[in-house]
Amino acid sequence: MRKSTKTNDGITAIYVRRSVSDKDKGNNSLSISAQKEECIRFVGECNYRIYCDDGKSGKDVMHRPAFMQMMSDAREGLISRIIVKKYDRFSRNMREYLNITDELDRYGVTVYSLSEPFNTETKEGRMMRNNLLNFAEFERETIAARVADAFQTKARETGFYQGGKVQFGYTPERRTINGKTGSVLVPSENAEAVRVAYELYQNPDMSLLKIIDYFRENNINVTRATPRTKTGISNMDRSHLSRILENPLYVRADKEVYAYFSSKGYEMLDDIEAYDGIHGLFVHAGGEQGYFVKVAYHEGLVPADTWLRVQDKKSHNQKFNNNGVALNSWLVGMMKCGNCGYAMHINHSTNKQGRTYRYFYDYGRKTMTGCSHDYATELKPDQVEDIVYMEMCKRIEQLVIAKHESTKPDPDSEAVRTEIIKVDEEIGKLMGRLADADDVLFSYIQDRVSKLHEQKSALERKLQTKTRKRKAIDTKPLEEPLKIWDSLTVQEKHNIAVMMIDVVYVSDENGVEVVFSI
Missing domain, CATH: 1.20.58 (Methane Monooxygenase Hydroxylase; Chain G, domain 1)
Known part of the structure; x- marks a missing residue:
């Protein structure tokens, strides 16, 4: 066999793996010692490091510590190439293999097999790999489109609450309406705060900050909404209050509200007769079709004329549109502090070495009362995302079992x-x-x-x-995306998560708790 003479700044990584099934079959050619010997003979005199996973399955990489360490070293720029005896030592899952080699390409790391001609060091190998990636990309986009269609269909057909962020002033309750079961919003202990906020803000001289001061001075309950009550945010600030004051969820929608949204070019799913001055509204993004409006099953909290006066005031006060999309985590909008129940975000920063890292930011620390606990420091964003993903997989498995038992x-x-x-x-x-x-x-x-x-x-x-x-929930639109999770974009992962999750509580004391909406 020809010896390699290639030298780079990084070392050559030799990856060897043997599963329990290989041992049971008595395959001596795939023994750890045989793999090491052949790979070392190939690399010759160049600097190398061996990463060994003995007794580990090739079905995924998450349970192979040596492989994960090798990927971490590749990200740090310590590795120039990876040598394997066979590609099935690297990964048995073609989709996973394509994802990993695509990531390694970005780090300038090539993968070379001693047994197969297909490798990423040659232009032919890269061409074959890229063709396979194109097919994988097509499949991923097809699945993502099916997930989006399922969400849109559900939102269009019923007035049920579709899950995701818990709305302040309401709490979800499962009910059966017209033969279908779903979540309906019912007023919570904070509903009165919503009514008062609208009543105050419609006055010309009233500001967001003045309303918050009014709540504090009059002991109106917008605090101490603990995570377990699921009544929404635990403290009020101006940004949350501003969003509450423009949410059509709270309006007791009548004919004037119908005309308001119709004039904005929104797609009106229900006839004007459905706008009875009692029920609230859901407004959803409809993709290329813009926004669509659906009359909800829950009752609104605010009279239509008050709600419209507030919208008129906000439209005149508005200075700019914030159309930014947070891509720091697919859990955006779903995380809350497990101690104070306030929203938690994931921010990112870059250190002096140019390395980007992510960290938690608890908005409860910046409110009137403030969170009495420290930030989540022991749990890292990557860990939380991995835990939530595993819980999502377990939840789908439970629903599949429940479907058979039903x-x-x-x-x-x-x-x-x-x-x-x-x-x-x-x-x-x-x-x-x-x-x-x-x-x-x-x-x-x-x-x-x-x-x-x-x-x-x-x-x-x-x-x-x-x-x-x-309840037999249709899990098919969710099962397939979870199988190719690593190949999905952050936004696609987010779209799937909001269909399954109500809220994720994060704290060092209690760890990660996932509350599902299905």
């Missing part, structure tokens, strides 16, 4: 349904006797019907809980 008869649910029917029948009989009832009987019937309605509501909540646990 086909079995559920005697408990049927028993609850029977109880609801009996309660309805008793209510019907009592209501039929009202016309002929005297004052005493009328009072008794009224009291009994009230208690029966409470009993029915409790039974319906019980049934909804059972149904939710057995």
Whole structure:
């Protein structure tokens, strides 16, 4: 075999791996010692370092410590090329292999196999690799398009809350409407703060800061909304308040609100008759079609005329549009401090050596009361993203299992349904006797019907809980993207995450807690 004489600033990495199955098969040609010997003979006298994963599977790289260390050294510029006995030592997953070699290309690191002619040191090898990458890119874009279409279809067809960031003043509650089950927003303990904010801000001399001062002076509850209550942000600042004051979620949408959005060129999914002055709105980005407006199942908090006056005032005060997209993490908008419940962001910075790193920023430290705990310092953004991704995979696996179990008869649910029917029948009989009832009987019937309605509501909540646990969710649009996670862009990962996750709580004390919306 020809010996290599190539020399670069970086060292030559020799990667060897043997799985348990290779040992069981007794394949001596793939033994660790045989791989090392052949690779060392090939590299000759040049400076090299051996990275060895013995007894590790080739199905992925995350569970191979030596491989991960080799990739870290490549990022640091310590490696010029990687030598392997066979490409299946490097990775058995073609998609993963393409992703890794594409990353190594950016670091100026080539991969060379002693057994196959396809390598990235030659122009032919790079051409073959690039062709495969094109096919992988096409597949990734196709899957991403299917995910986006599924989200858009769901948002267009129903008035359910689609998950993602928990809205201040509301908390989600699972309900069945028109035969479909989903999340409906119900007022939380902070709903009154939303109403007061709109009522104050419509006045010409009222500013955002004055409203915050008013809340503080009058002890209006916009704080101490703990993470477990899921009522939204735990402290109020001007940026959050500004977003609340322009959100159509809160308006009790009537015909004037319909005309407002229609005049802006938005696609109106519902007829004007649906704008009954009671229900709030969801406004979604519709891709090339712009924005579309859907009447929601939840009730708004703010009268339409008040909401419109606030929008008019904000449009005159607006100085510039902020169209920036945060790409520091695919978890943007979903993370909260596990201690104060306030939003956590991931920022990035560059040190003196030119290396870029990411870190957490807790917005709760900059509010009126401030977070009483230190920033999350032990957990790093990369760790949090890896943990959340693994939890997403586990969640999908649970839903797939639940889908199979949901086909079995559920005697408990049927028993609850029977109880609801009996309660309805008793209510019907009592209501039929009202016309002929005297004052005493009328009072008794009224009291009994009230208690029966409470009993029915409790039974319906019980049934909804059972149904939710057995609900067969269509996981196919999510399963495929999770399999090729590393090949997706940050924005594509974000789009998938918001379909699954309500919020991610992060703290050194409690670690990472993922609250799913599905």
